[in-house]
Amino acid sequence: MSEDFRDYSRKVAIVGAGESQIGITPHKNLMELGVEAALNALDDAGLSVKDVDGIFSAGPGGNPIGAVTEYLGMTPRYLDSTSVGGTSYIILVEHAVAALMAGLCEVAMIFHGEMARSRVGASVGGPRPSTYGGQLEEPFAPTGAVSQVGLSAVRHMHEYGTTREQMAEVAVSTRKWASLNPRAVMREPQTIDDVLSAPMVAWPFTMAMCCLVMDAGGCVILTTAERAKDLKQKPVYVAGSAESMTHENTSQMKDFAFWEACAKNAERIFPMAGVDRKDIDVAEIYDAFVYNPMLAIEALGFCERGESGQFVSNGGTAPGGHFPMNTHGGGLSYVHPGPYGIFPLIEGVRQMRGNLGDRQVPDAHHALVNGMGVGFMSVCGTLILSDQESV
Known part of the structure; x- marks a missing residue:
């Protein structure tokens, strides 16, 4: 790449993070x-609804972004409803950084609510017959x-030569984090x-190798690094960001x-954040299945192609392992x-704040x-978050 995007690094911070009740919530x-x-x-951020002038939401649950603004009684001046599945909320961080740096908004909210379990208010998805996937893949059931x-x-x-036992290590290590x-x-x-x-469930995955199916909402608040210093929480800077589709x-x-x-x-x-892989202290990686x-x-280059089985073995991603991963x-x-x-x-974000008690990764300054x-x-x-404004 001809540009390393360093001018965009650590100029915006995440200042608030929150979740709803989680689990099974049919009420x-x-x-x-x-x-x-x-x-x-x-x-968490010490702000109110009236402070937010940028809303970023991939739904929730198929609801248009207009429903979010109406429900909250807001009149935002910047909207982004990029919806590309589960990673949308990670990609929207990069979009919020761009909007905040351009002055298109001053406080950005990334908003989420989903009910895979109870399905109250949720839409029904799946490939339509008119799409390529509906015509060329759906009939063959993949x-x-x-x-x-x-x-x-x-x-x-x-x-x-990757084994199911190696994949199962991911589930075992993740459960050790969950116990904390x-x-x-x-x-x-x-x-x-x-x-x-x-x-x-489907070879090679058992039920314990698949994600939960639950109800939950989540939200983060972002603003400029300068404003973040005056708010309630320790700023967590967006040091690196990227998005891609193939x-x-x-x-x-292709492979x-x-x-x-x-x-x-x-x-x-990594060049945008000014760090190398060895500088990553903790990783939070989407795990719909143990293999992902x-x-x-x-x-991402933390090991060679084909070597992730050995990388995660023997508690490699568990508490005390060489690569702390999915610490919640x-x-x-x-x-x-x-x-x-x-x-x-x-x-x-919470790992970068450094106050997670038993599951806090010691001396953590960069999270992937x-x-x-x-x-x-x-x-x-993909994001790199940091508690450091500069490196």
């Missing part, structure tokens, strides 16, 4: 969960997320044997065992309400946040 709809999270995030990811996982096993998080839905210890003996349909992946969009993001984020973060680890419990054990990217983002969206691994959003 609320998805907008109520989102508003609950938004009010919590604003309170469009469900578990079968899409399974195709790639089996290819990785074939090419590199009082809000996590699943906190009971589990072993590799427990993971592999759980009911089979395909839509699974059949159009079923490699995440191309994620690798493209890696070309920008393994592909991300390879594509991830989508596998904390919560996963559908599009999930807001939650690794929130955990990255990574997510996927749309078709299988077609879109990727």
Whole structure:
């Protein structure tokens, strides 16, 4: 790349983060969960609804962004409704940075509410017959997320000798983090044997290798680095950001065992943030299935292609491991309400604040946040967050 984007690094900070009640919430709809999270995030920042003049939302749940502004009684002067699946909320951070630096808004809210479990107010999705996916992939049944990811996982096993036991390590390590998080839905210890003996969903994944299906809302608040210094919380700076898309349909992946969009993001984020991979202290990586973060680890360059199985083995991503990952419990054990990217983002912010108690990574100054969206691994959003205004 001819530009390293350093002029955009650490100029905007995340100043508020909040979640709603999580779990199974049939007594609320998805907008109520989102508003609950938004009010919590604003309170966290020491701001109010009237301070927000930029709204960024990928839904929630298919609801238009106008419904968000109406429900909150807001009149924003900047709107962004980019919707590319679970990583939308990670990508929207980069969009908010651009809008804030351009002076198009002064306080940006990234708003989320989803109900994959209870479905109150949620839309019904799936490829329509008029789309390429509906015509060319849906009849052959690889469009469900578990079968899409399974195709790639089996290819990785074939090419590199990756084992199901290595994939199960991700679930075991993530559950160890969840046991330190009082809000996590699943906190009971589990072993590799427990993971592999759980009911089979789609080869090679058992139920314990798949994310939770729950209800939750999340929200973050951003403003300029200058204004952030006068607010309630320690600023968490957006040091690096990138987004990329390589395909839509699974059949159009160039390599079923490699995440191309994620690798493209890696070309920008590290030079933009002014750090190297060794400077990353904690990683929050979208884990709809145990295999997804393994592909991300390879594509981002933390290990060589085909070596993520060894990388995550022996508690590599667990508390005390060489690569702390998904410290809240991830989508596998904390919560996963559908599009999930807001939650690794929130955990990255909290790790940079340094006040998470038992699950706090010691002396952490740079957090990597990574997510996927749309078709299988077609879109990727990546961030580096930091508590340091300069390096």
